[in-house]
Amino acid sequence: MQFFTRLVVCLCVLSLTAAHPPLQVESPHGFPAKSHGPSRAEKNSIHSFAEISPLYKLNDSYIPLKYDLDLLVILDEENSGVGTQFTVRGQVGITFQVAEPTNMVTLHANVLEIFRVTLTNVNDTGEVITLGEPILSGDDRHFMTVTTGGVELRPENHYQMEVIYIAPISRGDLNGLYLSNYTDSDGNLKRIATTQMQAYHARQLFPCFDEPGLKAVFNLTVTHKTNYTTVLGNSDVAGIEESNLPGWSITTFNPTVPMATYLFAMVVSDLDYSQAPEGLFKVPVRTYAPPPVIARQGGVYSAEIAARLLQFFDTYFATDYPMPKMDSVHIPHYDSGAMENWGLNIYREGYLIYYPDETLETAKNLLTSVVSHELAHQNFGNLVTCKWWDELWLNEGFATYVSYLGVDAVRPEYRHKEWIINDAIQYSMRVDVSARSHPIVNDAVTPDEVDSYFTGITYEKGGSVNRMTEKFLSEPTYRKGLQYYLRNLSYTGVTGDDLFHYLNVAAAEDNRLPVGVTVKDVLDTWTLQKSHPLVRVSAGGSNLVYISQERYADPDNVDLWWVPVTVVTQDAPTLENWVPKLWLEGNVSIKSVEHDTTKWIMINQDATGYYRVLYDEALTGLITDQLNQDASVITPLSRSQLLDDYFNLAYLGKAEIETALKLTEYLDQEDHFTVWEAIFTQLRQALNFAQTLEEYDPFKNYLSPRIVAALMRLGRPQSEGELVGAVGILRAKLIDWTCALGAPECVNFAIELYEEWQADDTQTILRDIEASITCAAVANRGRAGFDFIMGKYVATPITNPAKVRYLNALACSQESVILQDLLDMTLDAGTSITPGHGLLVLQRVAMNTVGRELVIKFLTERVDDIITILGEGKPAPVASVLSTLGTYVASQPELDQILKFVVDNSAKLVELTSPINGYLNTIRTNIGWKINFGKRIYSWMADAVQPPVTTAPTGTTPTEGTTRTTGTGSTEATTQAGGQNFVPSVILITAVSGYLVYNNL
Ligand SMILES: [Zn+2]
Incomplete structure (x- = not known):
């Protein structure tokens, strides 16, 4: 399974909620509602059940062989007495063996209404075994046990349990079999029944031995209304016939290979598909999605890439993909990122659908990665x-x-x-x-x-x-x-x-x-243990180096690791492979190697070993010298890891932050994306927390020329082709950071593109840098820039991702008056802000240093309106804004204002007390981090840049509390509070993110 970021999950849930008011899944009669774990009292009461059944695991007691599943799926209101809407009438025959003689069977069932259970000895006498009433565990084990009335089940026999039951189609939780929908091109809402079974939700659709190691063949038959023309299962369709029920059809699937229950999947829909070109893979590979998506060619790329990936994996691992087809399906409502159901992978839109004229390169990279992940799972x-x-x-x-x-x-x-x-x-x-x-x-x-x-x-x-x-x-x-x-x-x-x-x-x-x-x-x-080693490398004289491992994250534990160590030196700086020169064994903390300590030495080339490395001061100095003289002698991945190690070790108190910063001096030579990615990650927080010119200017003056050097070497992008691949993504990031830092090389470039666009708005800006360019335009072109981008925002349909990019750009203004107008628009009916974008505006303005104060004030003065209008009576949007502030605020005065707001409104926010306390604690941590590290970073950078130059991001020198004029005569009002100086917006740095962390959230 692939997870998604918390932010987007929240958005997804919100959008689903908007389409469907939350509905309670009614617990079928006689069965408990879905539990979140037994209460203490329940735990006591189930003790007797635990005595007759194992606790949570079935412990290899059963060997399932086959599930014959017959499901009648009722999605619509008019059913002529077939059954209740949003239920499944189910019948399952489970063929299995027992591992040892027993007189009971335990399997999983949850939220099922069970009518009849029978057990037959299949291959012996055909004897029907009389069963006792099913016993339900009534807790989060979801066990159903039947006893055989003294008849002993024996390992040499095959048994078939047949269960007739009703299962719900969930309309709240997006798991088990659940309801999704989409709107077709005529505006009609079309229903989809789809599944998400990992990790333990198959038991919500049919009784089963629901453990990952218990595999069986699935024979699936689905009865559905005939208008659902796309009915998918793990295997391919064996046949479709008319049902005895008028207007209903029966789709029968071929048997699957033996597989785990959590990989079972089915979709009842009228989705459309794109198919990979013939010859790329031995079986059909398709991408399914709502017809409007397929009509826009949204499935073409993923279908083709999936076929190529399947072929690669079969070849690389000498396997033979055993299913008769591979379907990838975009389901509009989906909690996870994607799921690897065998033969029927399911994805959220951004991980499967690629629009050639809209999708950003970072998104395409991520999509390709997720499709590869799910197919690797096959x-x-x-x-x-x-x-x-x-x-x-x-x-x-x-x-x-x-x-x-x-x-x-x-x-x-x-x-x-x-x-x-x-x-x-x-x-x-x-x-x-x-x-x-x-x-x-x-x-x-x-x-x-x-x-x-x-x-x-x-x-x-x-x-x-x-x-x-x-x-x-x-x-x-x-x-x-x-x-x-x-x-x-x-x-x-x-x-x-x-x-x-x-x-x-x-x-x-x-x-x-x-x-x-x-x-x-x-x-x-x-x-078997958490954390990883810190490996130290220290000179032990003129001709000897010690290499030692230690724990550093959980010092109470004394266990060590088997550590593979490769070694490169000034005289032999490259390796042919990564086979270790030596090992630090699991019970050995230190070893030595011969080395002339007047020359540099590095271990763990390309970070193939999963550990951090810290060199002694002299050896660190030699490595620093080599970087400054000619960084290319050290491999890019080693450079990236060296920097990442030293910053992280500094933040953990194992190294000096100044030592880490000194390693960045060479960055004017650097244009490798893995190094810049590490640098941007490590310094982002320090930049976010820079609040005054004394903090910001050193940062800008030190870092900006180095980033500009990389950008100039790669060249500013002039065409889509220059924004393709890892180097293209790096280019876009360099643009983002240099514009955010106010480097003239970027700001002038941005304004040039913006003015060309303004003069002829039939042109477009390269979409991968559009966020940066439009942000810079709004930041540097005052009201005129804001109005122009607002016009673009209004004219762009909500289905086009550019609309949100324009919205983000609007929040880049450096003028308090404009930002206040923007905030006010979120609560005023009939403004240009699209319903549903109000919270996004508040969050984006909160990222802007100029706007943060305004947002806190806005929360304070308009809290009731925010709850009523943006939260539809709920305080969730307030918590979301506080969450954003928690990421960016690192000063006591701002924390005091936020605390006062929270205390004054505690009654309105009571249901969110816990997360809000978490955000407040994050700010306290931020304040401590800034004191311990941020200020030392600003100070070191100030010393490194001589003489210090004080400039604003537009190249002008702002004056406290004044309105300053930018190059074309527009004005930038900079409101100051508490004696703080003007601080540039750095929010657009978050606008371009290529970091492929899925955060499992
Ligand atoms: Zn996965």
Whole structure:
């Protein structure tokens, strides 16, 4: 499964709520409503049930073989007595064996109304076994147990349990079988029934052995109204016939291969599709979406890329994709990012639909990555599946890593073998030292616990450890081991030990590990404990260097890691491969290597090992000197990781921030996207928190020339083609940062493009830099610029993503009067702001340093209107604005104002007390961070730039509390508060984001 960012999830939920007022799923008679876990009293009351049934896991007691599923799906009001709208009449025959003799059967069922359960001995006498009444666990285990009245079920027999029941079509939670819809080109609302089963929701559609390791064949038959012309299942359609019910049809699917219940999927709809060109893959590969989307060619790219990816994965892993087709479906209402249901992947729009004339390159990159991730799952997750959710990384850590290989193969311009360093390694290392971290192998048992482990550790750290394993074993050996694993364990549930066994077979064949050491010895140390090593490199005299490992994130733990170490030096600065020169064994904290310590030495080239490295002061100085003399001697990924390590170690108190900053002096030579990505990530907070000219100007004067140098080397983009791929995305980011920092090289470029556009608005601005350009235009062209972009905003249809880009640009104004007007528009009926965009305006203005004060004042004065108009009576928009302020505010006076607002309005915000307290704590943390690091960064940069130059982002010198004139005669009013100086907007830096973190949220 692929998750999505919290922000967009919220937007999705909001949009769904707008279309459908939340409806309670009525619990079918006799069954409990969906539980969020048993209460203390319930836990006591279920104790007796636990005595007759295992706790949460079925523990290999049953071997399911086949599900014969017959579902009648009732989506519409007029059903001629067929059944109740938004229900499914279901009948399932479950063929299974038992592992040991028993006189009861336990399986999963949730929110099902069950009418009849029968059990037949299939291959013996055909005996029908009389069952006791089903016993329901009544808690979040969702167990249903039937007893056999003393008849012993034996392992050598096959049994079939048949259940007749009714299941709900959910209209609240987007899981199980649930309702979605879209509006067709004639304005009609069209219904869709669709599924999301991971991790434990199949039991909401049919009784089943609902564990990931319990696989079976699915035979599916769906009865549906005939007007639903696109009915999809995991397998292909065997036939469609008329039902005895007038106006109804029966669609029958071919059997699936054996698969886990959480991979079951079906869609009842009238969606349309694009199909990949013939010859790209052996079976049909299609992208399904609402017909208006397909009509705009929105499915063409993903269908083609999916076919190419499937072919790559089959070839690379020597597998043979076993399903008769591959459908990818865009469902308008979808909580996760995407889901890898075998043969029937489901996505939210942004991860599947690409419009050639609209979609940004960053979005295309992300889309390609997510499609690759889901198709990687067809092997890792679907063919071999984690036996239980505690080893979810066997699905997600592999899909994460393998997706980079896939994108690299089919879209090399995105350079994913390099991008992984920012996207997975550096990202997950930050998570791994936070309170949110956990071992890759977790202890998930309950459904809530299972949900909580879809994290950056399971995904991105899991993926990073896979990359490390590939590098220390070498790519051919690693690939061979995975081929053994996939070939031998197809269609089974697996454990980490299974994986390690087959990797070890390959490692032993190729002699890749030290004598007596196994893959399990190494990888247990990386998967069973949280955090990762800090490796120190220190001179031990003129000809010796010590390499030592230590824990630093959770010092109470004393366990270490098996650490692969590669070494490069000033005399031998490149490696042919990443096979370790030495290992720090799991019980060894220090080793030494010979080295002339007058020359630089670096370990862990290209960050193939998942750890941070800190050199002693002298060695750090030698590396710094090399960077300043000729950075290209050190590989780009090593440069990126070096910088990321030192900043993160500084923020953790393990290094001086000034040492990290000194490593940035060479950046005027730097134009590699992984390095700039690391720098932008590490310095973004310091820039966000810069509030006065004394803080902002050093930042700008030090960093801006270095970014400009990179931009000038790459060239300012003049065509769409120059904004393609990883380098194109970097170009757009460099534009974003240089314009935000007020570099004349960018601002003048932006104004030039804007004025050409203003003179002839039939032209367009390259969409990948449009956010930056329009923001700069509004920031630097006063009321005229604002009015022009407002005109564009109003004229752009809501379906065009450019509309939100224009809205963001409007919030870039540096004039308080204009920003106040913009805020007022959000609450005034009949203004130009589209309904539904009001909250977005407040949040974007809150990101603007000039506008922040206005937003706090606006909250204070208009809180009732905000709740009434933007929240439809609920205070959620207030909390959303406070959340944004929590990200950007780092000063005590602003915190005091916000605290006063919260206290004065506590009764109105009472239901959001907990998240609001979290935002307030974030601001307190921000204030501490700024004191500890931000001010030292500003100070170091001020010293590094001599003499300091004080300028505003437009190239003019602002005067406190005055109105200043920009080049074309328009004016910029800068309202000052509390004696603070004018501060430029930096909000557009968030406008272009190519960072591929899915945050599992
Ligand atoms: Zn996944």
